[in-house]
Amino acid sequence: MSELWRLNLAEALIGLKKGDFTAQELTQASLDRLKAVEPKVKACLAVLEEMALAQAQALDKAGFDATAPLWGLPVTVKDVFCLKGAPTTAGSKELKGFHSVFEATVVQRLRKAGAIIIAKTNCDEFAMGSSTEFSAFGPTKNPWDLTRIPGGSSGGAAAAVVAGEGLGALGTDTGGSIRQPAGLCGCVGLKPTYGRISRYGVVAYGSSLDQPGPLAMTVKDCGRLLAAVAGPDEYDSTVSKIPLGDFVNPKPLKPTELTLGLPTELWPNDLQPEVAKVLTEAKSLLEKAGVKLVKLDLPSLKYAVATYYILATAEASTNLARYDGVRYGLRQEGAVDLDELYAKTRELGLGPEVRRRILLGTFVLSSGYYEAYYKKAAQIRRLIFADIQKALTACDFLLSPVSSLSAWPLGSFLDDPLTVYQMDLMTLPLNLYGGPGLTLGAGLGADNLPVGAQLWGRPFDEERLLAAGATLESLWPPLGRPTL
Amino acid sequence: MTINQDTALAVARLARLDPSLDPVALDKLTQDFGRIVSYMDILAEVDTTGVTPMYSPMLEPLGPRPDEPKEPDPQKAEALLAAAPERSGRFFCVPRVV
Numbered sequence: 001m002s003e004l005w006r007l008n009l010a011e012a013l014i015g016l017k018k019g020d021f022t023a024q025e026l027t028q029a030s031l032d033r034l035k036a037v038e039p040k041v042k043a044c045l046a047v048l049e050e051m052a053l054a055q056a057q058a059l060d061k062a063g064f065d066a067t068a069p070l071w072g073l074p075v076t077v078k079d080v081f082c083l084k085g086a087p088t089t090a091g092s093k094e095l096k097g098f099h100s101v102f103e104a105t106v107v108q109r110l111r112k113a114g115a116i117i118i119a120k121t122n123c124d125e126f127a128m129g130s131s132t133e134f135s136a137f138g139p140t141k142n143p144w145d146l147t148r149i150p151g152g153s154s155g156g157a158a159a160a161v162v163a164g165e166g167l168g169a170l171g172t173d174t175g176g177s178i179r180q181p182a183g184l185c186g187c188v189g190l191k192p193t194y195g196r197i198s199r200y201g202v203v204a205y206g207s208s209l210d211q212p213g214p215l216a217m218t219v220k221d222c223g224r225l226l227a228a229v230a231g232p233d234e235y236d237s238t239v240s241k242i243p244l245g246d247f248v249n250p251k252p253l254k255p256t257e258l259t260l261g262l263p264t265e266l267w268p269n270d271l272q273p274e275v276a277k278v279l280t281e282a283k284s285l286l287e288k289a290g291v292k293l294v295k296l297d298l299p300s301l302k303y304a305v306a307t308y309y310i311l312a313t314a315e316a317s318t319n320l321a322r323y324d325g326v327r328y329g330l331r332q333e334g335a336v337d338l339d340e341l342y343a344k345t346r347e348l349g350l351g352p353e354v355r356r357r358i359l360l361g362t363f364v365l366s367s368g369y370y371e372a373y374y375k376k377a378a379q380i381r382r383l384i385f386a387d388i389q390k391a392l393t394a395c396d397f398l399l400s401p402v403s404s405l406s407a408w409p410l411g412s413f414l415d416d417p418l419t420v421y422q423m424d425l426m427t428l429p430l431n432l433y434g435g436p437g438l439t440l441g442a443g444l445g446a447d448n449l450p451v452g453a454q455l456w457g458r459p460f461d462e463e464r465l466l467a468a469g470a471t472l473e474s475l476w477p478p479l480g481r482p483t484l
Numbered sequence: 485m486t487i488n489q490d491t492a493l494a495v496a497r498l499a500r501l502d503p504s505l506d507p508v509a510l511d512k513l514t515q516d517f518g519r520i521v522s523y524m525d526i527l528a529e530v531d532t533t534g535v536t537p538m539y540s541p542m543l544e545p546l547g548p549r550p551d552e553p554k555e556p557d558p559q560k561a562e563a564l565l566a567a568a569p570e571r572s573g574r575f576f577c578v579p580r581v582v
Contacts, residue, residue, distance in 0.1 A: 101563040194541045208540045306524045331569035343502035362499035378537030434541025
């Protein structure tokens with residue numbers, strides 16, 4: 001089997017340009033790898049082999065196009081992006097077999113940039129979860145240890161990248177859904193600023209928090225993917241017109257030019273020992289290279305998890321009202337009236353975590369509780385925003401763990417939703433804030449599992465964030481790929 | 485705040501869900517719901533007097549778009565209707581309402 005699947009995006013693009021191999025050969029190599037490892041990893045919900053090979057053939061026929069920044073590069077997209085010619089399920093039985101009549105803006109932009117979409121990846125149902133175990137179609141496995149979770153909700157995307165099923169991926173991040181699986185699987189994941197990438201054609205979860213973003217093996221590759229899909233879109237008025245910056249070749253930042261803030265609330269004493277050990281070593285490598293690390297406090301983060309889960313579930317309960325068995329998707333037959341049709345369709349079609357979040361969201365928005373929960377949380381969100389904003393004036397970026405645990409065994413927390421919500425503390429404040437965050441591998445633990453670290457940036461500062469990420473990447477040991 | 489089964493069922497009705505379809509799941513749901521809401525009560529200790537709620541992280545105000553008519557696409561309308569579990573001509577069908 002061809003080993004071309006091992007290349008990263010930048011390397012593959014050079015090979016394609018030089019004519020060392022064709023888009024078809026590269027696509028076929030990624031598809032062959034996918035077929036070989038997919039029975040173990042289960043990262044994909046749909047493989048678009050025919051479509052991908054036809055596209056690769058068309059590209060080869062037309063010849064290399066230097067103006068197409070992702071020309072001939074095989075990638076995957078999370079199954080929350082609408083794409084013509086393939087089902088879009090968002091990991092839910094409710095949407096089993098659903099075909100969208102339009103395509104997400106980012107999918108159109110990927111294609112326009114010359115990327116070849118080879119598969120749609122698994123995720124927690126409607127992107128609600130931190131382990132991919134809440135996919136209605138079964139969990140994805142962590143490529144480093146198939147008995148463990150890959151993280152979530154973009155667990156399929158992260159596992160696919162690390163396993164070599166595509167050279168890059170697009171996921172979405174509402175409370176850490178790109179950054180946490182990237183950390184647990186050992187790749188790079190970027191949540192751009194809210195408003196950097198269009199959400200048109202993305203199955204909605206929490207509309208003031210959702211943001212699509214790239215996952216890849218290197219920081220540079222994430223920048224290349226971001227550059228291809230970011231920017232204003234007439235179909236999403238929340239996309240900012242603030243200039244993009246140079247994401248492909250950001251102005252480098254030397255270690256001595258970097259001051260990173262370490263919020264005490266995100267560096268607790270009870271980090272898992274393997275995680276703590278790797279991160280202590282990673283911090284020491286930064287200091288040796290001249291990076292300045294400063295401790296600071298973000299006291300409002302004590303309230304971040306409760307704030308987030310009130311706002312996110314409120315938005316989810318509103319967004320998911322559309323799954324009613326009337327216009328598309330699953331319908332439970334045999335209902336005697338409309339109310340029963342709605343209730344049966346939703347109760348039997350939606351999974352337990354989604355129903356739990358809809359219920360919580362409905363509760364916090366209901367008359368009598370709105371002020372005490374929803375409005376209160378929205379006010380505290382402003383306090384958290386101000387806290388993070390202030391912290392980012394005292395340093396260039398914040399540095400934190402991505403997860404207090406490395407990838408945990410499948411099934412560990414299925415019956416304990418509150419504990420899993422609390423573990424999102426490392427990632428979700430950034431979604432409340434709206435700024436960009438970048439996860440990259442800090443090292444491998446003694447248990448041979450990846451440990452990720454996360455940089456938090458100021459809104460619309462992705463160019464510098466990518467530059468800082470590349471600096472850290474050059475100082476930390478490469479994780480490589482697991483043997484599968 | 486304490487959540488009992490009656491509260492859980494009342495909220496479920498508002499959410500157009502029906503957890504009574506599975507009594508075992510209803511018990512677990514009520515318990516989880518109660519634990520999570522109790523945890524959320526931590527927010528009561530924060531003084532938010534005079535704080536403007538933040539509903540979106542957008543830094544720029546959203547302005548109106550120009551009102552530009554576009555040609556309807558009959559094929560798209562047909563494709564949308566074709567996705568319906570039940571339809572009649574150009575209409576979505578639902579069980580009797582009255």
